[in-house]
Amino acid sequence: MSEKESQTVKAYRSNEFLGSPDARPLRILAEYLEPKSRFEHYKIEDTIVFFGSARTKSPAEAEAALDAARKGAGGEEAVARAEMQVEQSAYYEATRELSRRLTTWSKGLDGGERRFVVCSGGGPGIMQAANQGASEAKGLNVGLSIALPFEQMGNDYITRELAFAFHYFFMRKFWFAYLAKAVVVMPGGFGTLDELFELLTLVQTEKIKKRLPVVLFGTQYWSEVIDLKAMDRYGTISPGDVDLFFRTDSVDEAFDYLTQQLTEFAMEIPGATL
Numbered sequence: 001m002s003e004k005e006s007q008t009v010k011a012y013r014s015n016e017f018l019g020s021p022d023a024r025p026l027r028i029l030a031e032y033l034e035p036k037s038r039f040e041h042y043k044i045e046d047t048i049v050f051f052g053s054a055r056t057k058s059p060a061e062a063e064a065a066l067d068a069a070r071k072g073a074g075g076e077e078a079v080a081r082a083e084m085q086v087e088q089s090a091y092y093e094a095t096r097e098l099s100r101r102l103t104t105w106s107k108g109l110d111g112g113e114r115r116f117v118v119c120s121g122g123g124p125g126i127m128q129a130a131n132q133g134a135s136e137a138k139g140l141n142v143g144l145s146i147a148l149p150f151e152q153m154g155n156d157y158i159t160r161e162l163a164f165a166f167h168y169f170f171m172r173k174f175w176f177a178y179l180a181k182a183v184v185v186m187p188g189g190f191g192t193l194d195e196l197f198e199l200l201t202l203v204q205t206e207k208i209k210k211r212l213p214v215v216l217f218g219t220q221y222w223s224e225v226i227d228l229k230a231m232d233r234y235g236t237i238s239p240g241d242v243d244l245f246f247r248t249d250s251v252d253e254a255f256d257y258l259t260q261q262l263t264e265f266a267m268e269i270p271g272a273t274l
Contacts, residue, residue: 031166031168031172042161044162045270047116047179048106048182050126050127050130050183051195052127052129053189056187059086062085091218096136102255103118107138118133119176120142120143121146121191123154124151127155131157132157141158142162143155183196187222215245217249228241
């Protein structure tokens with residue numbers, strides 16, 4: 001082999017090419033094929049997806065932050081924000097408990113197949129709580145992380161073999177929607193609203209044809225943040241669209257609703273369907 005031949009790099013081994021604009025289709029395809037391969041290997045047929053704020057703290061973290069705020073120089077505003085974090089930490093515990101119970105339920109299903117695996121966005125806050133609850137129930141769980149400049153990628157509770165790191169938001173959203181058989185939406189910000197409304201749009205337009213129960217957890221928060229009745233009144237959505245989800249503040253109600261819906265509409269339809 002000549003020296004020139006030994007220095008020639010195959011295209012699929014060229015980091016310079018793979019990172020270039022010309023190779024973008026390959027990178028997009030990789031974020032479809034690599035997760036697909038892993039999901040098939042670990043027999044992940046469908047998921048229960050949890051959305052919610054990355055900023056929601058656990059009760060212990062929130063109490064510690066409140067104590068620090070009271071001792072710090074931030075004044076009343078800092079204390080008020082910390083007190084709100086303590087209040088919001090209830091959603092962390094609700095997420096953790098609901099995820100744990102759903103995982104225990106799914107592991108007890110007949111047939112020996114792995115069904116309805118908890119899946120989150122892989123980050124901190126509500127996402128971590130979902131993975132933590134599933135981990136505490138000794139169940140496999142999925143984390144679909146996204147590379148962001150201000151957020152950690154991959155919390156400590158995700159099943160190691162099912163921790164994914166995405167560059168493209170739309171490929172991450174594809175895997176949320178494609179495998180989901182149910183969705184739980186806790187209070188969250190722009191990202192949570194983006195994910196919620198994209199799924200609702202897909203259901204509304206019948207691009208998602210499967211039954212997809214959606215739980216909006218936290219009635220006061222969602223009634224203040226989203227006024228769907230106003231959209232109905234203005235005629236920008238259909239009257240029935242306000243019934244595309246189930247609102248509750250109760251882990252018991254959410255668990256009963258989801259298990260009933262999954263038992264009735266998804267049990268006999270294994271696998272990912274849109």
